[in-house]
Structure formats: structure tokens, C-alpha cells
Amino acid sequence: MFTGLVMGMGRIEVAENRSAETRFRIKALFDLNDIELGESIAVNGVCLTVETFGDGWFTCYASKETTSVTSLGTLRMGSSVNLERAMAMGDRFGGHIVSGHVDCMAEVAEIRPSGESKIYRLTFDAAHGKYVIPKGSITLDGISLTVNDCAPTWLEMNIIPETQKVTTIGDWSPGTTVNMETDIIGKYVERMVTPWVGDKGAGDTKPDITMDYLREHGF
Numbered sequence: 001m002f003t004g005l006v007m008g009m010g011r012i013e014v015a016e017n018r019s020a021e022t023r024f025r026i027k028a029l030f031d032l033n034d035i036e037l038g039e040s041i042a043v044n045g046v047c048l049t050v051e052t053f054g055d056g057w058f059t060c061y062a063s064k065e066t067t068s069v070t071s072l073g074t075l076r077m078g079s080s081v082n083l084e085r086a087m088a089m090g091d092r093f094g095g096h097i098v099s100g101h102v103d104c105m106a107e108v109a110e111i112r113p114s115g116e117s118k119i120y121r122l123t124f125d126a127a128h129g130k131y132v133i134p135k136g137s138i139t140l141d142g143i144s145l146t147v148n149d150c151a152p153t154w155l156e157m158n159i160i161p162e163t164q165k166v167t168t169i170g171d172w173s174p175g176t177t178v179n180m181e182t183d184i185i186g187k188y189v190e191r192m193v194t195p196w197v198g199d200k201g202a203g204d205t206k207p208d209i210t211m212d213y214l215r216e217h218g219f
Contacts, residue, residue, distance in 0.1 A: 004144020047100025
């Protein structure tokens with residue numbers, strides 16, 4: 001589990017492609033100590049497992065499935081990536097709950113200035129629009145961000161100078177493709193309430209979810 005607070009950037013030193021699979025060697029561009037064999041590290045928001053490691057570097061493997069549903073397959077030697085180690089129990093929780101399991105890829109459509117900040121608009125498949133809400137949380141390339149505005153196929157965010165400086169967002173331009181993970185809480189809520197709000201068949205006596213029903217049950 002991650003929080004979307006990027007620890008720092010890394011650089012791809014080796015991208016060993018075998019068919020649709022890739023094994024990466026990544027050099028951290030910050031002080032990355034005490035790496036452990038088998039630990040999880042989010043690379044551009046994708047949860048990967050450390051296979052080998054040394055002084056400030058580690059290797060990890062991305063399967064055919066991972067490269068087919070994320071942007072990791074486009075990484076080459078010299079590419080910059082966002083890195084975050086898995087959250088430790090008792091750590092400060094500064095972002096939001098991030099699983100490292102990417103839902104889809106989004107594309108940068110527009111960047112415009114807003115004072116010292118920049119407004120980024122990204123587009124994505126409408127199937128994921130129901131999980132994106134104004135002032136809600138979104139993860140893009142492993143970065144926990146707040147949604148300013150949205151519609152079923154796009155969202156906008158205000159990116160402050162510090163975020164532009166310490167993450168790969170500073171390198172984004174129109175046409176850049178990034179990994180997008182929506183808020184996991186919304187997906188769990190949907191799964192739990194779907195049996196109650198779907199079409200009822202004959203003999204289905206479960207009550208409808210209404211405001212009165214929720215009040216009666218303490219919500």
C-alpha cells in the first residue's frame with residue numbers, strides 16, 4: 001500500500017526487453033537506503049517487486065500484463081520515473097490510499113499557466129469517469145493529486161511549483177501518457193451497494209437504498 005507522496009525520482013539505467021516483458025534496473029536520484037529483497041516499490045504508480053539491489057539501485061520485473069495496461073512498456077534507458085516505497089505502519093499519512101494497481105492510462109491534453117502553478121487537463125476512457133469527483137483524490141504516475149474539475153472523460157488539476165520540481169510532471173507535455181489509479185474507496189463502495197441498487201427481479205424483497213433508509217440505519 002502506498003500514499004502517492006513520491007519520495008523522489010529515479011532514472012532507468014537498463015530496460016531489458018524480452019518480447020512484451022521488461023526487466024528494469026533503476027537508479028534512485030535521492031538517498032534510498034535499506035532496500036530489502038522482495039519489497040514493493042511503486043514505479044510511476046505501478047507496484048513492482050525488488051529482485052536485486054545495490055547502492056541506491058534496484059532491479060524489478062514488469063510482466064506482459066503489466067506492460068500492456070500501463071505506460072511502463074514505453075520506458076527506455078535514461079527515462080525518469082517517480083518512486084515511492086510501500087507505506088510502513090505508523091508513518092505519517094500525507095496523501096491518500098494508493099494500491100499501485102493502475103486502472104487505465106490518461107493522456108495530457110492541455111497545460112496552461114495559473115500564477116506560479118499550472119493547470120493540467122488529462123483525458124481518459126469514460127468507463128472510469130464515475131470514480132473521479134471534484135476535490136477528490138487521483139493518482140497519476142504515482143503522484144497523489146486533487147481533482148479541481150472533471151467530466152466523464154477528463155479531469156483538471158492545479159500543480160504547484162514544488163510538485164513540478166520533484167516529480168516527472170515537470171516533463172509532461174500535451175500527448176504524454178500517464179498511469180491513472182482512481183480512489184479505491186469509491187470502487188469498494190460501488191461493489192458493496194450494487195446488489196441493492198440494481199434491477200430487482202421477481203421476489204426480490206431487499207429494500208431500496210434511499211436517504212430515509214440510510215438515516216434509519218445510522219448514516
